Amino acid sequence: MSNAIKETQKIIDEVLEAYPEKTREDRAKHLAPNDPTGECSTCKVKSNVKSRPGVMTVRGCAYAGAKGVVWGPVKDQITVSHGPVGCGQYSWGARRNYYNGQTGIDTFGTMHITTDFQEKDIVYGGDKGLEAALLELKELFPLARGIGILSECPVGLIGDDIEAVSKNAEKDFGYPIVPVRCEGFRGVSQSLGHHIANDTIRDFVLGKGELKESTPYDVSLIGDYNIGGDAWASRKMLEEMGLRVIAQWTGDASVNELGIAHKSKLNLIHCYRSMNYICRHMEEKYGVPWTEFNFFGPTKIYQSIRKIASYFDDRIKENAEKLIEKYKPVMDAVIERYKPTLEDKKVMLYVGGLRPRHTIGAYEDLGMEVVAAGYEFGHDDDYKRTYPELKEGAVIMDDATLYEMEEFARRLRPDMVGSGIKEKYSYHKMGVPFRQMHSWDYSGPYHGFDGFPVFARDMDMTVNSPTWSLIRRKR
Amino acid sequence: MKRIKIKDHNELFQEKEYLEQFEKKKEFENPWPAEKVREVAEWTKTEEYQEKNFARKNIKINPVKACQPLGAIFCASGFEGTMPFVQGAQGCVAYFRSHLNRHFKEPMAAISTSMTEDAAVFGGLNNMLEGLRNSYALYNPKMLAVCTTCMAEVIGDDLNAYIRQAKDKDIIPRDLPVPFAHTPSFVGSHITGYDNMMKGILTTITEGKKGEPNGKINIIPGFDTYTGNYREVKRLLGIMGVDFTLLSDVSDVFDSPNTGEYKMYPGGTPLEEAADSVNATATIALQKYSTVKTMKYIEKEWGQEALVLPPMGVKNTDRFFDEISRITGKPVPQEIEDERGRAVDAMIDSHPYVHGKRFALTGDPDILLGLISFILEMGGLPAHIVCTNGDKRFAAAANALLSESPFGQEATVYTGKDMWHLRSLMFTDPVDILIGNSYAKFLWRDTGTPLVRIGFPIFDRHHLHRYPVIGYQGVLNMVNWIVNTVLDEMDRKTMNTTSFDVIR
Numbered sequence: 001m002s003n004a005i006k007e008t009q010k011i012i013d014e015v016l017e018a019y020p021e022k023t024r025e026d027r028a029k030h031l032a033p034n035d036p037t038g039e040c041s042t043c044k045v046k047s048n049v050k051s052r053p054g055v056m057t058v059r060g061c062a063y064a065g066a067k068g069v070v071w072g073p074v075k076d077q078i079t080v081s082h083g084p085v086g087c088g089q090y091s092w093g094a095r096r097n098y099y100n101g102q103t104g105i106d107t108f109g110t111m112h113i114t115t116d117f118q119e120k121d122i123v124y125g126g127d128k129g130l131e132a133a134l135l136e137l138k139e140l141f142p143l144a145r146g147i148g149i150l151s152e153c154p155v156g157l158i159g160d161d162i163e164a165v166s167k168n169a170e171k172d173f174g175y176p177i178v179p180v181r182c183e184g185f186r187g188v189s190q191s192l193g194h195h196i197a198n199d200t201i202r203d204f205v206l207g208k209g210e211l212k213e214s215t216p217y218d219v220s221l222i223g224d225y226n227i228g229g230d231a232w233a234s235r236k237m238l239e240e241m242g243l244r245v246i247a248q249w250t251g252d253a254s255v256n257e258l259g260i261a262h263k264s265k266l267n268l269i270h271c272y273r274s275m276n277y278i279c280r281h282m283e284e285k286y287g288v289p290w291t292e293f294n295f296f297g298p299t300k301i302y303q304s305i306r307k308i309a310s311y312f313d314d315r316i317k318e319n320a321e322k323l324i325e326k327y328k329p330v331m332d333a334v335i336e337r338y339k340p341t342l343e344d345k346k347v348m349l350y351v352g353g354l355r356p357r358h359t360i361g362a363y364e365d366l367g368m369e370v371v372a373a374g375y376e377f378g379h380d381d382d383y384k385r386t387y388p389e390l391k392e393g394a395v396i397m398d399d400a401t402l403y404e405m406e407e408f409a410r411r412l413r414p415d416m417v418g419s420g421i422k423e424k425y426s427y428h429k430m431g432v433p434f435r436q437m438h439s440w441d442y443s444g445p446y447h448g449f450d451g452f453p454v455f456a457r458d459m460d461m462t463v464n465s466p467t468w469s470l471i472r473r474k475r
Numbered sequence: 476m477k478r479i480k481i482k483d484h485n486e487l488f489q490e491k492e493y494l495e496q497f498e499k500k501k502e503f504e505n506p507w508p509a510e511k512v513r514e515v516a517e518w519t520k521t522e523e524y525q526e527k528n529f530a531r532k533n534i535k536i537n538p539v540k541a542c543q544p545l546g547a548i549f550c551a552s553g554f555e556g557t558m559p560f561v562q563g564a565q566g567c568v569a570y571f572r573s574h575l576n577r578h579f580k581e582p583m584a585a586i587s588t589s590m591t592e593d594a595a596v597f598g599g600l601n602n603m604l605e606g607l608r609n610s611y612a613l614y615n616p617k618m619l620a621v622c623t624t625c626m627a628e629v630i631g632d633d634l635n636a637y638i639r640q641a642k643d644k645d646i647i648p649r650d651l652p653v654p655f656a657h658t659p660s661f662v663g664s665h666i667t668g669y670d671n672m673m674k675g676i677l678t679t680i681t682e683g684k685k686g687e688p689n690g691k692i693n694i695i696p697g698f699d700t701y702t703g704n705y706r707e708v709k710r711l712l713g714i715m716g717v718d719f720t721l722l723s724d725v726s727d728v729f730d731s732p733n734t735g736e737y738k739m740y741p742g743g744t745p746l747e748e749a750a751d752s753v754n755a756t757a758t759i760a761l762q763k764y765s766t767v768k769t770m771k772y773i774e775k776e777w778g779q780e781a782l783v784l785p786p787m788g789v790k791n792t793d794r795f796f797d798e799i800s801r802i803t804g805k806p807v808p809q810e811i812e813d814e815r816g817r818a819v820d821a822m823i824d825s826h827p828y829v830h831g832k833r834f835a836l837t838g839d840p841d842i843l844l845g846l847i848s849f850i851l852e853m854g855g856l857p858a859h860i861v862c863t864n865g866d867k868r869f870a871a872a873a874n875a876l877l878s879e880s881p882f883g884q885e886a887t888v889y890t891g892k893d894m895w896h897l898r899s900l901m902f903t904d905p906v907d908i909l910i911g912n913s914y915a916k917f918l919w920r921d922t923g924t925p926l927v928r929i930g931f932p933i934f935d936r937h938h939l940h941r942y943p944v945i946g947y948q949g950v951l952n953m954v955n956w957i958v959n960t961v962l963d964e965m966d967r968k969t970m971n972t973t974s975f976d977v978i979r
Contacts, residue, residue: 003898005586011668018612018613019609019612019613020609023605023609023612042660046698048736050589050591051565051589052589052609052610053587053588053589053590053602053603053606053682054560054586054587054588054605054606054607054608054609054610054739055586055609055610055613056585056587056610056613056614057565057569057587057589058569059565059569060566060569060570061564061565061566061567062566062567063566064566064569064570068798078503079817080534083625083661084542084625084661085535085538085540085541085542085660086545086567086570086625086660086662086665087542087566087567087570087624089538089540089542089572089574090541090571090573090855091570092914094573096484096485100497100500102512102516102893103917104519104898104921105512105515105519106506106507106512106515110917111532111536111537111590112536112537112538112914113535113536113537114534114535115533115535116533116535116538117660118535118661118662119648119659119660119661119662121661122659122661131755132531132532132533133533133779136530136531136532136533136534137534140524140527140529140531140536140895141526141528142515143507143511143512151563152625152626153563153624153625153629154626154628154629154661157626157629157630162778166694183590183592184565184566184567184626185563185564185592185594185595186591186592187591189502190566201521209505209532210505211503212502220967222669228483228484229484229487229488232493232496232497233487235496235500236492236493237495240495240754241616243534244498245503246503247503248500252500252502254503254505254506255505256502256503256504256505257503260503262551283611297481301908317948321521327531333477334479337477337479354579366873378532386780399486400543401613402568402584403613403614405735420573421573421576421577422569422572422575422576422582422583423571424582425576425581425583426582426737427581428582429582429731429734429735429736429737429738430735430736430737431733431735443483443484444484445483445484445487450482450487451481452704453479453481454481454482454483454939455482456481457481457483471733471734471735472734473734473735473736
């Protein structure tokens, strides 16, 4: 075991001391010093298991995964938060998954539509109300292309049959009515919500869309929620390479696009965690190959573009090289501008999805080093993909608690932390520069050639803001 | 350093190549013909659509309310060293924390017991016991304030029994106050949750504390998300020399100074003081609908005078001071009288830009009553008043208030309705100004009505919550925001006309 690994393990052990015994034993399995070679047997974390009660996990729930990530960003479908009012209220417009269209007329992305369960619905069941609600929605929003029913905790607990309601209604509606059993108590995090939602895409929408003609260059962009327009920046590069993006899941997505992705020649998956399920299904059922890519920062963009091109003919391969040639000077200029002020700065990342591993390259392009990384709801395969990306001895933290994050920040002294809104302001109080890496802190895009300059600018404004130096620290 | 031009989403996606990309993407979207979209968009502005819209019974579209536990944990945060502890599925707490973080731009601590499928089958006792043990050990609270989510309510978790067990088994100290409130999200809204938790905390913390009168008055702010209001109450009562206890004081919790150190419990009502509240002369609530049960409890159990005195607008603020003066025997000092004079002066100076202007209002019941009162005082005309979480009593109170003024005659009060109903109203019967929370910006966009942001949540403007909307300073702030919004709009509309005036 190397020194770097030993040193980090010591830090981890110190942090764990505050826990009661049982919880300490459990949390110890989720924290590890990184070993990029994979040789150190204790340098792996356990993941995708229940959070301990009472420790302030950062995680959300299955509903959050299904609503915020998979079905919410499908713009021309009405997403109904079926149950009490809160879940829909808190997830209303919070993800910034951008879309084009007229909200409330032909698109419904930033609307909060709920059956608003009352006590009588708990006692007598909500199925009748749901049936009536669907009819009202049909009447008020005639241009909807589908309805998704996302069930909240009580719906599952009282045993409502939303599948039957959907099935009944679908006959008259002429578009998919999708029951999504994403009650918040299911599973251990958002992650199960992704899986459940993927299964409903498979069962209710996939294969049912219309595509006039196919070309050998048809691809689908899967698992990009278009936060701050990310998917559009990605799409632009793919189209410049000569590929035809026939479906964009699930940011600025339409029901029809969900229905035609199986006609792709290749599925390009960005957020592996939330949508690998459906890619695997399309591979098995329709023989569509899939590949992961990473459009954060020039190094990974170049690699990814070449990897994607390798699935196609020479024309695409040449285009990929031309694209790199065209944008390399722009990327170099961004690095030249921002590297001097960001070089050697240390970053701690704790986010959902894939960002801890995907953004490492972008930070490195700017001369920064990621000293700790972890996922809210990663699985073993996410961590396997992460270990090799990180330096030896970096802290890996699965389902970190607010307490652990604070303590690691004290000990590792990062120059900035990238995490979510719940973590943001405690770091502000600690005087640690912070960037929200779920929502890009209302900025973006961060993907692609158009996104990297924004990313670099934002990291610079975070780390180098003069406001941090105004804090009169207590001695 | 070489300057480089960085374009982010605000500019990038207006560029030609992106606009072309969007156009091309439509091929795969199966979009409706533009003509059809226009037609339906126009139809949604009609009386016919409004009728259909108001006929719906089973679905809410853009409602103006959140759920009980949010109010409960907000209330709990306002007590010294208190950790809000939520028995239920964990996603809810992530949502509550995010929601409050986004409004205040402040950290917010709360615990979940992370109940999953097994708890659904066997009940949440084990989660509660382990959750209490972990959170007590890790976060060292002086009080754990427990409330429920839908899940714990549906499966019927018995908080009282669970907490007793935790103490019997020495999982947490026997003398640790652990108040609780049942806060199902399918009953009431965030204001109900605030009420339930306040009652729960006061019941627990004052138990056995009845003693000599302490000569103080209690102030209960209610579900009030203006930290400026809390500071304002403290300032004003300080000027008056009144000895008081603010019950749930979130001012430092959601507006703490940056010292380079994160404190999990940065302030709140001292528990000892809160416990002594049972011995006060009177309790004054600054909101009615978020303190109904609490005030009933105080009046009945504590035998105190329990008054609701919401100080929003001039007359309400006058009444607030008159009553405090009556209860405490202390006169209203000249300093406060001068503030009143300045607020009234501002209203008179600005009245021409508000007089006769029609308003659409949406928000929580207490905020709405305050706004109605203020607007009537300015000569404005409340027109559409939409209160998703208002009940019959609220409607009666609002209508009574409106009927007292010649300026209130155009108004209609809608309870249980949402912002999609309001959208219809604003198309069929347009208004000049809209007042609501950040989500009302969708109505601003759709109808072009200028929006003044007052209420909760306010996510898209910074620091508004730091300014009071109560007291005479609150009057000044409301005058400022409303009049200057009217003037901004006037400038925008007259930009290229002869009426583009520099002095107004």
